[in-house]
Amino acid sequence: MKQLLAALMLGTILSGCGNAPDVTQEKSSPKQETQTPVSIEKTAAYVPNPQLPDDRQLTSVNQSVSDDKGELTLKQIVRPDVTRTIGPIQMKIEEIKVFHARPSYGMIDFFHGFTHDESFDLIKTRVTITNTGEEPVTFNPVAHFKLGAKTEKTLEDDVYLESLATTYAPSETRRGNFGFILEQPLTSVELLTSDVLNENRDVVEKGISFSTDL
Known part of the structure; x- marks a missing residue:
């Protein structure tokens, strides 16, 4: 009788072990999605500005474009298509x-x-900025934007917010826009850049100015 009970108990234990989950097996983890933010100023492809409609198709005065951000009507346009070297x-x-x-x-x-x-x-x-050097440098394309004799804008007034004032790595290129709200009609503008600074904040090259009639 004792031998029969012992056999039954051993069978129960072995049966339980067979049904137990394998604790050595790794639990599968759900895959985590990685989201990489798109950099407006670094990408080669056009990325819509969060604040303003896409104006690329506006090439003639009085043309308009609109989307869910609002409407733009072109009043003046000039394409200087010039390159300035600052260090x-x-x-x-x-x-x-x-x-x-x-x-x-x-x-x-x-x-x-x-x-x-x-x-x-x-x-x-709209500008394209490239660091042609072998060291990172800090540069701001619009330290001052003169609108006539009495009005001047700075980066704090920029409505495009495309991060063009920053440190540029060697060979880095950024493309983008900066823009300002106007209080009066314009016939000309003058742009003054910042100095170019190295990692120690020393001046590599003094800023330059650029002016054009509208």
Whole structure:
């Protein structure tokens, strides 16, 4: 009888071991999606600006474009297509446009940080900047933007926010725009860049100015 009970108990134990999960097996983890933010200023492909409509198709005065961010109407355009060299920095000034802008309702709060008008004129400059040197340098393409004798804008007034004022790695190229709300009509503009600084914040090359009629 004792032998029979012992046999039954041994069978139960072995059966339980056979049904137990394999604790040595690794649990599979769900895959985690990695999201890489798109850099507006570094990508070769066009990336829409978060604040303003795409104006690339506006090539003639009085043309308009609109999307969910608002409407732009082209008032003036000039394409200097000139390249300026500031030490290791090469800056190509591709085009300057003046628009009448009418932001959508969803964008009003953003522009209220710059103006309380529901629509306004806006000047935009498109540039390509390359560090041709072998060391990183810091550069700002628009330290000052002179609009006539009395009005001057700085990077704090920029509505495009495309991070062009930054440290450029060797051989790095950034393309993008900077733009400012206007308070009066323009016939000319003058752009003054920052100095080019090295990693120790020493001046590598003094900034330059560029002016053009509109």
